[in-house]
Amino acid sequence: MEGVLFAVTAVLALAGGVGVIASREPVHSALALLLVLMSLAVDYLLLGAQFIAVLQVIIYAGAIVVLFVFIIMLLNVRSGEGPPMPRVVPPWLAGVLALAFAALLAFAAATARGPAASLGADYGTVQQVGRALFNAYALPFEAASIVLVVGMIGAVALGKRPAPTPGRRRGAGER
Amino acid sequence: MSVPAPLYLALSAALFALGTLGVLVRRSALVVFMSIELMLNAVNLTLVTFARARGAVDGQVVVFFVLVVAAAEVVIGLAIIVNIFRSRETVDVDDVDLLRG
Numbered sequence: 403m404e405g406v407l408f409a410v411t412a413v414l415a416l417a418g419g420v421g422v423i424a425s426r427e428p429v430h431s432a433l434a435l436l437l438v439l440m441s442l443a444v445d446y447l448l449l450g451a452q453f454i455a456v457l458q459v460i461i462y463a464g465a466i467v468v469l470f471v472f473i474i475m476l477l478n479v480r481s482g483e484g485p486p487m488p489r490v491v492p493p494w495l496a497g498v499l500a501l502a503f504a505a506l507l508a509f510a511a512a513t514a515r516g517p518a519a520s521l522g523a524d525y526g527t528v529q530q531v532g533r534a535l536f537n538a539y540a541l542p543f544e545a546a547s548i549v550l551v552v553g554m555i556g557a558v559a560l561g562k563r564p565a566p567t568p569g570r571r572r573g574a575g576e577r
Numbered sequence: 578m579s580v581p582a583p584l585y586l587a588l589s590a591a592l593f594a595l596g597t598l599g600v601l602v603r604r605s606a607l608v609v610f611m612s613i614e615l616m617l618n619a620v621n622l623t624l625v626t627f628a629r630a631r632g633a634v635d636g637q638v639v640v641f642f643v644l645v646v647a648a649a650e651v652v653i654g655l656a657i658i659v660n661i662f663r664s665r666e667t668v669d670v671d672d673v674d675l676l677r678g
């Protein structure tokens with residue numbers, strides 16, 4: 403049962419990954435990315451990481467992909483890629499490099515052996531992860547909040563239109 | 578754990594390689610960005626797999642931090658892309674080459 407579920411999600415994730423890099427329209431890439439993220443959420447459930455699976459759906463699928471789609475809508479980018487021009491890495495070389503890298507990673511993965519540890523009944527629950535988060539990882543947790551605040555401030559600062567120069571000022575009632 | 582860990586790791590390796598390929602080949606900054614997300618997710622899958630193999634939740638805590646950083650990164654990165662589009666009317670990474678030597 404788990405094996406079947408894993409096979410289905412693996413195929414879906416790989417198909418989605420190909421879709422992300424092969425789609426001509428950015429929107430299709432974003433939807434393919436959504437497929438990958440949901441498949442991985444199921445994989446996290448198979449691995450007993452319930453909390454991470456929920457976070458994956460809420461943060462990645464719920465927030466990040468929506469942000470991507472929103473920006474695509476905002477920019478209204480057409481399929482985007484102009485006529486080909488000479489580039490540093492030709493596509494076939496990029497393919498060979500990526501394939502070699504995948505083989506290297508797969509080799510490392512196949513040699514990674516160890517006895518599977520026995521798990522408690524509450525493995526991966528919000529309680530257990532939360533306890534680790536607020537005890538051993540309390541300081542990184544606070545640092546993460548600072549990262550988020552910096553991200554918010556940065557987005558506001560970058561998204562703001564440049565302030566009008568005094569010479570170009572309009573009437574007082576107009577903003 | 579009926580599915581052996583190396584299978585999850587192989588899936589993660591394939592996804593990471595796909596992300597690498599996307600960053601190398603695609604020229605739309607948005608798609609390059611999505612490929613980076615693909616790589617981040619591959620790494621997350623590795624972390625969760627090893628957390629499961631070790632029977633400890635520390636790997637899952639690291640995934641939590643990766644999610645936080647990815648959220649901040651997407652917000653900043655997309656804001657930069659919007660700014661580039663405003664000033665140059667393009668999101669093609671090959672057109673934005675002011676710093677090219």
